[in-house]
Amino acid sequence: EVQLVESGGGLVQPGRSLKLSCAASGFTFSNYDMAWVRQAPTKGLEWVASISTGGGNTYYRDSVKGRFTISRDNAKSTLYLQMDSLRSEDTATYYCAMARDWFAYWGQGTLVTVSS
């Protein structure tokens, strides 16, 4: 059974940093692209970033480019999202997802709240 478990969310002040993790199990992690998708409270879904199987190719939405870094450790079957210079508009539940051109499996999400 595919499982994706996010962690690392919480309350953080604007301008500070936070690092999210996503522990994967039930599939061969190194064979799949992975992604982060977020959802602001009561809003829709928004793709944030994607990473290729080996980590050599990364893609970001413009609003997080230069502030967020997606990475992975295939030996640990873990996906990461380093979030720097956080803004109030980054407040959302962050989901990790197994990705192709679509998002086949999703974690339960971790809530990030950016507020002073």
Place this chain on the structure above:
Amino acid sequence: DIVLTQSPALAVSLGQKTTMSCKTSQNVDNFGKSYIHWYQQKPGEQPKLLIYFASNLASQVPARFSGSGSERDFTLTINPVEADDVATYYCQQGWEFPYTFGAGTKLELK
């Protein structure tokens, strides 16, 4: 960025058929595949993949769900609707980065 337009809400009776649309701002077809995917999200839960490449049913998704369409016009059909289908449904394009989602269609029961 590719914009996906969905109607905001639908109300349907149990046992009836319902369709919801997703219109894209540009053609998302290539080599016979339509890069449109559909998700179901129930309140308080993570999204779940229903349909990929416009018409392919994801694993363990009931056959009551189906998808169709091409180029810029896509449809998700539920027939018959069950109480468990109350949720918000999102379409997503996987044609190019940034991947984008529609705003979602909220399905309610009459």
